[in-house]
Amino acid sequence: MSTKTNRNTLKRSIPAVVVLALFIYGASLTPILNPTAQAGRECDDDCQEQLTAARAATAQYHNESKALEDGFISTFQCVQVPGLGAMGIHYINPARLADPSVDATRPEALLYLPQNDGKMRLVGLEYVTPVFSNGVPWFGAPNNPPPVIDNPAPSLFGQTFDGPMPGHGPGEPWHYDLHVWAWRDHPRGLFFPFNPKLSCQ
Secondary structure, three states, X not given: OOOEEOOOOOOOOOOHHXXXXXXXXXXXXXXXXXXXXXXXXXXXXXXXXXXXXXXXXXXXXXXXXXXXXXXXXXXXXXXXXXXXXXEEEEEEOHHHHOOOOEEOOOOOEEEEEEOOOOOEEEEEEEEEEEOEEOOEEOOOOXXXXXOOOOOOOOEEOOEEOEEEEOOOOOOOOOEEEEEEOOOOOOOOOOOOOOEOOOOOO
């Protein structure tokens, strides 16, 4: 099974610098998500194949410096929600965010958890794609959904991305996303957005 989904009909993408700014500020806020959306979903043989490919491609990022060399930039804010757990610190790759395709081996974000010794531990992956309306990303407010959506929710690992959802902070576009706990066990399954085993403290 292919690890990549293309949307060739989309002809425009967000400039990398703009995308980076949006996600740096957006990731610092509590995400507007349905916390049960991905709970309990199974990972079948095709999913396991993609998961193996994703782990092989991202194993190098257990070394934080390698992630930085490859264009990932820390948002610095460790995201958690009381009662749900943590996501960790998002390390965003602007070039990948500007590309509307999704690929299991090329996550748009890496999730790190700070350790007591100051090092960062890679715990998960996040796949993100903007919602396009009439050929451009939609930047409407939460109460202003896109009038038309060009791109349906993509899928990887046999899972449909969560969304469409409004941006998590001012200036962030509507988007779809999928969290994958590729490097840390999760009691509710691979795709639940928050991990109750993790804490930013």
